[in-house]
Structures are given as structure tokens and as C-alpha cells.
Amino acid sequence: MLVLPDVFERTWGQRAPLFWPRAVKQVRDLFPEFLFMAEAYWDLEWTLQQQGFNYTYDKRLYDRLREQHARPVREHLHAGLDYQDRLARFLEIMTSPAPRRRFPPKVHRAAAVITFLSPGLRFFHQGQFVGRQKRISPHLVRGPAEPVDADLNRFYDQLLEILREAAFRNGAWAATRMCSGLAGQSLVRWISRLVVAGARTAGGSWSL
Amino acid sequence: MLDFVPHHMGLGPSRAQDHPEYFIQGSELDMARAPQNYTWVHRKRGDLLLAYGPRPLLRRLARYVATQLRQSATQEVMIGELTRIAEAMRRRSLRHGDAGAARCL
Numbered sequence: 439m440l441v442l443p444d445v446f447e448r449t450w451g452q453r454a455p456l457f458w459p460r461a462v463k464q465v466r467d468l469f470p471e472f473l474f475m476a477e478a479y480w481d482l483e484w485t486l487q488q489q490g491f492n493y494t495y496d497k498r499l500y501d502r503l504r505e506q507h508a509r510p511v512r513e514h515l516h517a518g519l520d521y522q523d524r525l526a527r528f529l530e531i532m533t534s535p536a537p538r539r540r541f542p543p544k545v546h547r548a549a550a551v552i553t554f555l556s557p558g559l560r561f562f563h564q565g566q567f568v569g570r571q572k573r574i575s576p577h578l579v580r581g582p583a584e585p586v587d588a589d590l591n592r593f594y595d596q597l598l599e600i601l602r603e604a605a606f607r608n609g610a611w612a613a614t615r616m617c618s619g620l621a622g623q624s625l626v627r628w629i630s631r632l633v634v635a636g637a638r639t640a641g642g643s644w645s646l
Numbered sequence: 647m648l649d650f651v652p653h654h655m656g657l658g659p660s661r662a663q664d665h666p667e668y669f670i671q672g673s674e675l676d677m678a679r680a681p682q683n684y685t686w687v688h689r690k691r692g693d694l695l696l697a698y699g700p701r702p703l704l705r706r707l708a709r710y711v712a713t714q715l716r717q718s719a720t721q722e723v724m725i726g727e728l729t730r731i732a733e734a735m736r737r738r739s740l741r742h743g744d745a746g747a748a749r750c751l
Contacts, residue, residue, distance in 0.1 A: 440653035440700070441715050449700070450670055454715040457652065461725045469732040477649075576649070 439482055442489075462490030475526055475559070487524050493559045496525035503529075503549040504540060515556060515613050522557040529553055530563035532576050547593055554597060557611045567594040648731055652724040654699025657709040662687045662694055668720045670697040670712040685709055 439445060446454045465472055476486040478494040486494050502510040515522070529550055534540060541549055554560045564570075569587025574580075600606060655661075661668060672684045672695045687694045687709075699710035714720050 440651070446653075446715060450697075450712070452670075452716050455718070455721070457715055457721055457724070460721065461652075461728055464725050465728050465732050468729060469736055472732045472735070 439476060439478055439480070439486065442482065442485065445480075445482075456489070458486070458489040458491070466490075483525065484521060487521070491524075493524050493526040495531070495561075496527045496558065499525070499527060499553065499556075500529065500531075500534075503545075503552065506545060511552060512613070515552075519557060519611070525558035526561040527553045527556055527558045528561040528563065530566050531561075532563070532573075543590070546590070550593070550597060554601065555606065560601065567591055567598075648735070650728060650731065652713060652715065652728075654710045654712045657687065657696070657711050662696065662711075663689055663691075665719075666694050667717055668713055668723060669694070670714045671695060672697050685711065 440449065441454065441457045443454055443456060446452070462474055465474075473493070474491045475493040476483075476491045476495065478486050478491075479497050483494040483496070483498075499511065499514055502514055529541070529546070540546075554562075565574075565581075565584075567590070568584075569590040570581070570584050572582055572584060666689075674695070676697075677684045677695055683698055684695050685698060687696055696711040699712050713724065715724070
């Protein structure tokens with residue numbers, strides 16, 4: 439991202455030639471199985487996909503889930519599949535804040551269902567399945583022993599089991615719309631599987 | 647999985663000596679305006695003023711300086727590095743199977 443010509447010019451006042459298309463091609467010619475994933479922000483996901491990256495971070499979905507408003511999340515899931523199929527979707531990354539500050543438990547589950555049952559690359563963080571709370575520097579390569587969050591662990595066991603189903607691995611995905619019930623909330627469906635995610639707020643309305 | 651950032655790199659002992667063109671250089675004026683963003687590197691063939699990378703925290707750990715990607719030679723060096731990484735990862739993957747790569751669902 440920092441070496442994209444526009445970003446480089448904004449940073450240094452100098453224009454650099456394109457780097458990634460050349461780099462990706464040269465590496466891929468020799469190692470076709472090598473995958474490129476960009477830690478992308480600032481609305482540069484599509485640009486980086488066009489420059490050869492197999493996947494780009496989907497920080498936007500993560501941010502919208504954290505805000506806990508359903509509509510922006512739904513709108514994001516209506517983007518073209520040529521774009522969504524190449525998004526790496528996550529609830530934790532190394533730069534995100536400690537898990538407890540990110541999502542309350544019920545919202546965490548709804549957010550996980552939306553994140554990992556949507557198109558794209560499912561990107562899980564080390565310790566996510568057992569609810570680790572300490573942020574570990576990737577340079578440290580070790581961390582303190584922490585208690586396992588048994589409820590969360592069971593939830594992820596179920597989620598992973600579901601993700602092994604053929605429909606979620608090879609099926610076609612589509613956003614759909616409810617006619618009644620959840621006030622016209624649009625939901626998502628895979629062929630033969632319907633995914634519904636929500637968390638009831640204190641006031642009784644559905645937020646996420 | 648490996649985090650590759652071609653925009654800046656740790657300043658090795660010989661890189662700035664042999665290849666100052668790989669790095670973004672500042673002027674005395676730049677240093678006067680934003681001294682926190684530049685560092686002097688002493689060389690036999692004249693001192694260089696180089697721009698730090700964008701992460702202030704890393705500057706405390708090591709001298710992370712910005713690479714001059716306007717130069718084709720710098721781009722080639724970075725692509726060479728990436729190619730070596732890809733080769734090493736393939737060797738590792740062949741040796742360890744899936745254990746050496748990220749688990750995919």
C-alpha cells in the first residue's frame with residue numbers, strides 16, 4: 439500500500455513507478471502457488487487486487503461490525519462478488535485492540551457468523567478460537583498461558599464444523615432480502631443454506 | 647505467512663555504504679524542519695541523511711529507513727528478496743507439508 443505510486447508521492451513528494459504488478463508477476467512466474475495478501479486500508483483494496491494481489495484485508499467489514507449497525511454491514515455485503523471473493527475477512531488481526539474491547543460476547547458470535555460465512559478468505563487469528571485476551575507482538579513468537587473461554591471455543595467448534603460443509607466451501611453465495619420479520623433486513627444465503635445473524639439490543643430491536 | 651514491507655528496511659552495516667541510492671535521502675532543510683524523521687549515517691565517502699520509515703516505534707528498535715522505490719535498481723532488489731522468500735517458503739512447505747503453511751478452511 440505504501441509503495442503504490444499515489445501513496446508514495448503523497449508521502450515523499452516523488453513519483454515511483456508501479457512496483458506490485460512487476461513484483462507479483464516475477465514471483466508468480468517462478469512460484470505460481472505463492473499467494474499475495476495485502477494489508478490494505480484507505481479504500482485501496484480494489485486497487486491492490488487489480489495490481490495482482492490474491493487477497494486484500496477487509497478492514498471495512500470489521501469496522502462496520504464493531505460499530506454494530508446492521509445497515510452498513512448489509513450494504514458492504516452487496517458489493518460485487520469479483521471483489522468480495524478476494525477479501526480476507528477477519529475478526530482479529532495483530533494490530534487490533536484486545537478482544538474484550540472489540541465485541542461483547544453475543545455480538546462476537548453474530549459478527550463471526552457474518553464474517554466467516556461470507557465470500558472471501560476466512561482469516562482466523564492465533565488464539566481466537568479459545569478467546570485469548572492478550573495481544574502478542576508477532577516479533578515475540580510466544581505468549582502467556584491464558585484460560586480457555588469454553589463457551590467461545592464450543593461456538594468456534596460448531597462454526598468450523600459448518601464451514602466444512604460442501605455448500606459453504608463450494609456453493610454459490612448471494613445476499614437476499616427478508617420480506618417480513620426483521621423489518622426488511624437483508625440476509626445472506628448460500629445455495630441450500632440460509633445464514634441469519636443478529637443480536638438483540640437492550641431496547642429489543644435487532645442491531646447486528 | 648510472512649509480512650513483507652518493501653517501503654522500508656533495517657539499515658544493515660554495508661547497505662548505505664555501498665548503495666546509498668537504495669534509500670530516500672533528505673536535505674539539511676528537511677532535517678531542520680522535521681529532525682525526528684531523518685537520521686545521519688556516517689560513511690567513508692561522505693555522511694548521508696536518510697529518511698526513517700513511517701513507524702516511530704520501530705525507530706527505537708532499529709534504524710528503519712525508507713527505500714527509494716523510484717529507482718528501478720531498488721525495486722529489483724526488493725523483488726529479488728521476495729523471490730528468495732517464495733523459494734524458501736516452498737522448500738519449507740515441501741519439507742513440512744501443511745504444518746509449514748497457514749491452515750486454510
